[in-house]
Amino acid sequence: MRKPEPEPVPVSIPLVVLDVHEDGTVTVTVDGKRLDPDPFAPPWRRSSFGQIIDRATNDRTTPARVEVREADGTIFTDIIAARRRRSRPEPEPEPKAPAGPAFHTVEGAGFVPGEDVAVAVVTGHTDAAHTGTARALIDPAGVGVDQTGGVIEVILFGRVSGTAIIRRLP
Structure with a gap:
């Protein structure tokens, strides 16, 4: 019906x-x-x-x-014609006090005094082949510190001494 x-x-x-x-x-x-x-x-x-x-x-x-x-x-x-009703604008959020950058100290021993030490942020990991060689493909546009699953690792590498220090940031 x-x-x-x-x-x-x-x-x-x-x-x-x-x-x-x-x-x-x-x-x-x-x-x-x-x-x-x-x-x-x-x-x-x-x-x-x-x-x-x-x-x-x-x-x-x-x-x-x-x-x-x-x-x-x-x-x-x-x-x-009737005017369109304007929705009330959302109140602007309270401005937060600007947080300064969060600096972390990474240090290690074993370097030659005064040598050039490279600082690198780890963006990913790879495995070594059965021949002992390793290869990494790097996309410069996609390099970021958050590609490692949230864990940030830093490498300090002494260019003269060959000393390599790897530290995870808290």
């Missing part, structure tokens, strides 16, 4: 009529009901168009059909 479908609701938007008089004043109706300016305010004038539309459309949250009827009998019609 089919469910009965509800009757479609006809779409209707308010009709705002602005009757412009010879002296430049304007009489406004919204769906046939008069819309007057605030108490003690001067009468509506042609220059009040923005205020009239804002008031008639609840600050443009509702679309409206607008008819402007000039004193000479000319009629202009337009549809004023």
Whole structure:
């Protein structure tokens, strides 16, 4: 058994009529009901168009059909669309105190005094072949300290002494 479908609701938007008089004043109706300016305010004038539309459309949250009827009998019609509602911006997070860089000291003994010591961060590991040789393929664009599964190792290598020190950072 089919469910009965509800009757479609006809779409209707308010009709705002602005009757412009010879002296430049304007009489406004919204769906046939008069819309007057605030108490003690001067009468509506042609220059009040923005205020009239804002008031008639609840600050443009509702679309409206607008008819402007000039004193000479000319009629202009337009549809004023509702503005999109802007979501409130998320509050900016509290600025955190800038954390200084975390420095770690890596040291080892066995170097010749004053020799050039290379410092290397281990980016991966490889196995030696049955011949005792090892090979590593390095992609310079992909070199990073986090490719070793989160464990960071540093090598200090003495270029004269050949001393190699390998340390894991905490």
